[in-house]
């Protein structure tokens with residue numbers, strides 16, 4: 001999916017999911033209470049608005065935001081006003097991220113859903129190398145069992161997965177078109193079964209500390225697997 005095409009309209013898109021994004025950030029910040037973050041890395045930082053906000057909320061002395069899209073990185077740099085302890089730069093792979101492992105690494109709003117299935121485990125293993133020992137990794141991904149995707153459809157998915165445990169997760173791959181500004185843009189992404197993302201994180205070596213389901217429309221947190229998108233805090 002080409003985020004360079006979306007970059008000019010990204011702030012409007014994010015605004016339309018404001019309550020969800022704020023709900024995720026609130027869950028993250030509350031979960032970090034008592035944990036000192038001196039180095040913070042945001043992977044797939046997009047326009048940098050949330051990176052900057054979290055950097056301030058966490059009173060972090062040093063923050064980096066990285067993204068595959070040059071258009072997004074240009075936006076993020078434009079959102080920095082004056083000298084700052086935040087730097088934004090473009091990457092092609094996780095190996096392009098410089099510096100020592102960080103206290104906190106985030107990957108916000110289904111960034112992992114843009115990584116192909118066959119590369120996801122290695123991608124997470126590479127990310128783990130960027131997190132300090134005992135440091136934290138936080139991500140949110142979209143949920144294949146979220147009830148607002150259609151209650152009947154979700155019941156069918158759950159029953160089907162129970163009877164025929166999936167060998168591949170390709171059925172979570174989405175392809176659709178979105179009218180953004182005057183453009184009709186092809187969008188792709190993957191939505192995750194809760195057990196799928198939990199197993200991937202465990203296989204990559206992370207320990208899961210907290211998990212909540214956050215409603216995509218109003219940002220409320222829940223513990224039922226159908227109640228929202230999946231937010232997970234992990235420890236290295």
Ligand SMILES: C[S@@+](CC[C@H](N)C(=O)[O-])C[C@H]1O[C@@H](n2cnc3c(N)ncnc32)[C@H](O)[C@@H]1O
Pocket residue numbers: 003014043044045046047050066067068069072107108109110111114115
């Ligand atoms: C839905 S946006 C989320 C942006 C930001 N995290 C936020 O919450 O506003 C997904 C972002 O992930 C970036 N992205 C996708 N695949 C990536 C990868 N492999 N490495 C780094 N960034 C990636 C895209 O360019 C896009 O900016």
